[in-house]
Amino acid sequence: MSRQGTDTAPMGLHRAVGVGFGVAVSVGAVVGVGMLRTPSLIAGHVPDVFLIAALWVIGGMNAMLDANVLAELAVLTPRAGGPYIYARRALGDLGGLIVGWADWLNITSGVAVVSIGCIEFATILAPQLNAHVTVAALLLQLAFYSINLLGLRQGAWTQNITSLIKMAFLFFVVVAIFMSVPHATAKPATVVLSFGGIVLGYQLVVGAYSGWNAPTYFAEEKTDPARQLPRALFTGVALVAVLYVLFNLALSRALPLSALGATALPAAAAMGSLFGSAAASLVAAVAILCALSSLNAGMMMAPRILFGLSRDKLFLGQGTRINRGGTPYATLLVTAAFSLGIAATGTFETVFLLVGIFTVLVNVLMTVSFFVLRFRAGALERGYRARGYPWLPTVALTLDSALLLAFIAVNPRGAVYGAGLMLALVPIWLLLKQRRRKAAR
DSSP, X not given: OOOOSTTBOGGGOBOOBOHHHHHHHHHHHHSSTHHHHHHHHHHHHOOOHHXXXXXXXXXXXXXXXXXXXHXXXXXXXOOTTTHHHXXXXXXXXXXHHHHHHHHHHHHHHHHHHHHHHHHHHHHHHOGGGGGGHHHHHHHHHHHHHHHHHHOHHHHHHXXXXXXXXXXXXXXXXXXXXXXXXXXXXXXXXXXXXXXXXXXXXXXXXXXXXXXXXXXXXXXXXXXXXHHHHHHHHHHHHHHHHHHHHHHHHHHHHHSOHHHHXXXXXXXXXXXXXXXXXXXXXXXXXXXXHHHHHHHHHHHHHHHHXXXXXXXXXXXXXXXXXXXXXXXXXXXXXXXXXXXHHHHHHTTHHHHGGGHHHHHHHHHHHHHHHHHHHHHHHTTOOOSSOOXXXXXXXXXXXXXXXXXXXXXXXXXXXXXXXXXXHHHHHHHHHHHHHHHHHHHHO
């Protein structure tokens, strides 16, 4: 199905979003419920306030280095699908299939997890939901999938509103803590650090930053990709990095590290110690907003990965179908079926062992694709060129490769699941390759 006119891209995707939506979807994809939970987990591995802040700063710098590479790739090939597009162009069908399916699985599983997390926080405000968490999570998913099924504009407006309100609430929490606590809590007299603990802490940081590349999934729907994609990527990463650093500094200011590492929801403990029991309701509201924004972002991103795969004949042929609102509805329905199934069965815990590893794996393959395409295309005109070439992209590739090896070392179980997933893709790739050859004949 194809639409003609200046407001549409090939295959019916509408050119209807700009920098504002790019920043909103980046913030929405990154800042989720995990932001409220990871500080306590990181404090358990890294019992030092300044080192924790340093890890969040390094995580932001790491994302910026990757964004520098991704901006050039996205402007060079402004097509829907995210990192899959560049991996396939540089590494062929199998490389693209590995990146695309791993990316789609991570994002779709995230939708399921976030829907459950949202309802769990809602039970603080409505305890009667405790007996119906799974059903309520499924209904929540159905409501947001229905909004996105209407079209791109409806999903984009939902993303803009939820991201704006979420950021306002989170910055309010940061300001409230800093204004109420004149001095930081005392630092422990003895700090015991370990390399493994620092790696595990940084793995959580990397997971918290995952999703910063969200604007590229909608590259084909930007009104001016060459100008808007780099701005959306860098602005989104910078905004999230500032929020993460300030949020964690605020928590460590309000709570001793021992208390920070001992509570599953440190924001609630910090606000409760300052403002009483009513703070629990405030934190629950913030958590719900974080979850809803992240939920919508994932629902918009995942179908576009399958859309890109379908257009390249690496998924179902029906996956290229677009409705009048500009939504790839066939792949949205497939994504909905998968995320609803995971939420209903609770099997997402095993799947989520892959998140940290596959996030870095995608970044490694993305940067490798960047160098391959630079070598092939040479002096080809680009709307954006990565700054500091070849040194900054080399730093990004070296850092991500080292992180991948470190994450595999500290999480061998996740590495085994990841290797199994990639091996399972080989027969699928061979089957698709055979089907394409028959079609060509």
